[in-house]
Amino acid sequence: MRRWVLPLVLACACREVDAPEGVHPEAAEAAKAPRMLYPSAPGSFVELIKSVRHGVVSIRSTQPVKSGPAAMFPGATDAIADVALGTGFLIESKGVFVITNDHIAAAATDLVVGLPDGSELPARVVGRDPKLDLALLSIDAPRLRALPLGNSDHVSVGEWVIVLGNPFGDEVNASAGIVSATGREAAGSFIVGLGMSYRTHLQIDTRVHRGNTGGPVVDASGQVIGVAVTNQDRPGELAFAIPSNRVREIVTTLREHGQVARGWLGAKVAPVTRELATERQMPRTEGALVTSIEPGSPAARSALRKEDVILRWDDKLVDHASLPWVVANTPVGTPIKIVVWRSRAEHELAITTERMPE
Numbered sequence: 001m002r003r004w005v006l007p008l009v010l011a012c013a014c015r016e017v018d019a020p021e022g023v024h025p026e027a028a029e030a031a032k033a034p035r036m037l038y039p040s041a042p043g044s045f046v047e048l049i050k051s052v053r054h055g056v057v058s059i060r061s062t063q064p065v066k067s068g069p070a071a072m073f074p075g076a077t078d079a080i081a082d083v084a085l086g087t088g089f090l091i092e093s094k095g096v097f098v099i100t101n102d103h104i105a106a107a108a109t110d111l112v113v114g115l116p117d118g119s120e121l122p123a124r125v126v127g128r129d130p131k132l133d134l135a136l137l138s139i140d141a142p143r144l145r146a147l148p149l150g151n152s153d154h155v156s157v158g159e160w161v162i163v164l165g166n167p168f169g170d171e172v173n174a175s176a177g178i179v180s181a182t183g184r185e186a187a188g189s190f191i192v193g194l195g196m197s198y199r200t201h202l203q204i205d206t207r208v209h210r211g212n213t214g215g216p217v218v219d220a221s222g223q224v225i226g227v228a229v230t231n232q233d234r235p236g237e238l239a240f241a242i243p244s245n246r247v248r249e250i251v252t253t254l255r256e257h258g259q260v261a262r263g264w265l266g267a268k269v270a271p272v273t274r275e276l277a278t279e280r281q282m283p284r285t286e287g288a289l290v291t292s293i294e295p296g297s298p299a300a301r302s303a304l305r306k307e308d309v310i311l312r313w314d315d316k317l318v319d320h321a322s323l324p325w326v327v328a329n330t331p332v333g334t335p336i337k338i339v340v341w342r343s344r345a346e347h348e349l350a351i352t353t354e355r356m357p358e
Contacts, residue, residue: 045162049174052222054116055090055147056215058169059100059123059137061108087165087215088113088137089224092146093251098137099227100214102128105135113139114169127254131262132246133229136254147216150223152202152243155179160220161204161241163228165212177206183243201240202226208239217241249329263330263353266297269320272309280309281344287311288320302351309341327353 060083085107088100098113105111111123123137159179166172181203202225204217213230226241250260269288277285287309293299304310310318313326314336330336332355340347 045174045176048162048218048220048222049164049172052147052164052216052218053172054145056116056164056166056172057088057090057098058114058166059085059088059098059104059214060112060114060169061085062110062112063108084167084169084211085111086167086210086213087228089164089214089216090144090146091149091224091247091251093136093255095138096141096144096146097126097251097255098123098139099247099251100135100137101227101229102130102133102135104214105137106130111137113137114166115141115144116166116172118169120169127258127260129250129254129260131260132242132250134227134242134247134250134254136251147218147224148222149244149248150219150221150225152182152225152245155182155202155219155225155243157181161206161225162218163204163206163208163212163215163239163241164218165209165215165228167211173212175206175208175212177204177239179203180205180238200243201229202243204239204241206239208241246325249325261332262328262356263332263334264297264356265299265327265351265353266294267299267304268292268294269310269323271320276309280341282309282341286317286319287341288318288323298351298354303349304338304340304351305342307342310338311341311346312339314338328356 062083064083086100086104088098088104090096091099105125105128111125112120113123114120119141121139121141123139126136126138128135157179161177161179163175163177164172165174179202183200183202202217204226206217208228208230210230213228215228216224217226217228219225223244225244227244227247229240229242253260267290270291272282272285272287272289274285276282276289290299290304290306290308290310293304293306310323312318313323314330316326318326330353332353335350335352338349338351340349
């Protein structure tokens with residue numbers, strides 16, 4: 001019997017991605033390259049890793065600390081002491097800075113950043129955001145090339161991702177996987193107590209250990225679409241990444257003010273379904289349905305009601321996914337006009353945001 005072997009042709013769809021402002025020309029060119037939406041499994045990721053390894057740095061302490069990356073090796077105890085803390089990566093924000101996890105920056109008072117060429121420089125903590133577990137570090141080094149930030153809102157389930165780390169400063173390590181969930185539909189849980197939960201993170205099936213926590217999660221085009229978050233080295237546990245758009249939203253504030261003061265509304269929201277829009281005679285299926293209002297919150301002190309549908313926030317169209325982030329990035333104490341759908345008509349309300357409780 002004759003056996004036929006048919007060639008398998010794998011195609012990919014691409015899209016152009018705008019380069020972020022102020023990035024190094026080479027990084028800008030990489031950012032403009034067509035982004036692989038449905039890339040086939042490559043023979044290897046060697047060239048991709050070579051193209052981004054220049055932006056991956058190690059972060060260590062001048063004094064040994066416990067429960068650092070050294071504790072992840074077989075046979076080591078959690079109490080083992082070492083100077084290694086984790087990984088970070090170079091980012092452009094009117095200068096080249098280092099992004100890493102806040103718990104790494106908080107682990108020691110004296111931090112040292114190890115560059116891919118083997119050199120080490122003292123680092124200064126410019127800003128911290130414990131809620132999002134992000135920190136911005138400053139180092140004094142000319143001619144460094146930052147990694148381009150991608151748009152995490154364009155990430156789809158099934159895309160290839162690479163997690164990069166360099167905890168000990170001697171070699172960039174990598175692990176590959178796919179995006180398992182985007183977390184975008186869970187953004188409505190952005191309230192006090194649940195605001196920065198993993199439900200709003202990218203979920204990846206790539207292992208993230210203490211060595212590469214704080215490192216970049218890059219897509220198939222070499223753009224950073226997230227910051228790796230440790231899963232405490234438990235095999236089989238879910239791994240997560242802080243979406244790059246969350247980084248983009250706070251990096252300027254961290255650079256200029258050292259901390260993030262998030263706006264707070266105090267209302268939990270849910271999607272507007274087609275059935276709900278039809279029942280309430282809404283012209284379009286849009287907005288964020290208010291499902292509950294916290295007592296004593298800015299929402300409770302306004303004319304907003306449960307079952308209102310918030311359509312616009314300060315002239316911005318919003319839905320259940322975008323509203324929490326829009327509110328969080330509204331300057332505290334700012335009077336805002338919102339438009340809600342109530343009793344088969346639009347109504348304009350006034351709300352003044354307050355600082356989100358810790």
